[in-house]
Amino acid sequence: MAKYLTAFFLMFFLSTSFSQVRDYEIGAPARTYQSQGGFFDYSDPFSVNMTVSVWGFVKYPGKYKIPSDATVIDLLSFAGGPTDDSHLYDLRLYKSKIDGSQELIKFNYDDLMWQPDLKGYKKDIPKLEANDILVVPGSPRLYFRDWFSITLSVVSTLISLSILILNIVRN
Numbered sequence: 024m025a026k027y028l029t030a031f032f033l034m035f036f037l038s039t040s041f042s043q044v045r046d047y048e049i050g051a052p053a054r055t056y057q058s059q060g061g062f063f064d065y066s067d068p069f070s071v072n073m074t075v076s077v078w079g080f081v082k083y084p085g086k087y088k089i090p091s092d093a094t095v096i097d098l099l100s101f102a103g104g105p106t107d108d109s110h111l112y113d114l115r116l117y118k119s120k121i122d123g124s125q126e127l128i129k130f131n132y133d134d135l136m137w138q139p140d141l142k143g144y145k146k147d148i149p150k151l152e153a154n155d156i157l158v159v160p161g162s163p164r165l166y167f168r169d170w171f172s173i174t175l176s177v178v179s180t181l182i183s184l185s186i187l188i189l190n191i192v193r194n
Contacts, residue, residue, distance in 0.1 A: 061085040065093075065101050073153035077102040080109035080161030095149065096135050098157055105132075109161035116149050117156040 063083065066072040067090040075098060078084050082103025089101060095116070105111055111132035118126045128149045165173075 062088075063101065064088045066090065073151070075151055075154065076156045077159070078156065079159035080106045081159050082106060089151075091151075091153075093151060094135075095151060095157065098151060099159075105159050106161065108163050109159045111159075113160050115158040115160065116151075117158065118149075118152060119154050 061083065063085055064087075066088045071091040072088055073091050074086055074088050076086050077098055081099065082105075084102065087098065087101055089098065093101075095114070099105060114130050114132055116128045116130070118128065120126060130149065
């Protein structure tokens with residue numbers, strides 16, 4: 024009986040330790056397994072610089088010191104680009120006002136990329152200012168290997184339990 028319990032716990036440990044299921048936090052960078060942002064300095068010593076933040080589904084979220092003539096596309100490039108889990112149709116730029124309140128500007132990434140080619144299309148693309156916060160929303164998605172790993176974990180646990188129950192019933 025003891026060897027069956029040992030075998031069961033060994034199978035349970037192996038099935039859970041090799042599982043690829045991970046918890047995701049809102050705004051955590053997907054697929055990079057970083058838990059925090061950092062401070063990145065892309066400043067130009069010969070121009071005026073400002074500090075802005077990028078949070079959400081980008082490769083390297085955090086605070087950035089960038090030249091004052093940088094655009095939102097430049098900022099996304101500095102942040103390593105959006106991850107494949109990001110929703111680029113719903114970018115959000117929070118601008119701080121003098122009275123302490125914040126203004127939210129929502130825009131689409133396609134508007135940034137294709138604005139010069141869109142004739143007659145009037146879309147106001149926001150200009151970055153000091154202390155702006157760019158949020159790239161998104162939601163983590165599971166790929167085939169993630170679903171396969173979850174299924175394999177559940178199946179191996181059920182097989183281990185059924186073997187344990189059959190051995191207990193036989194004795």
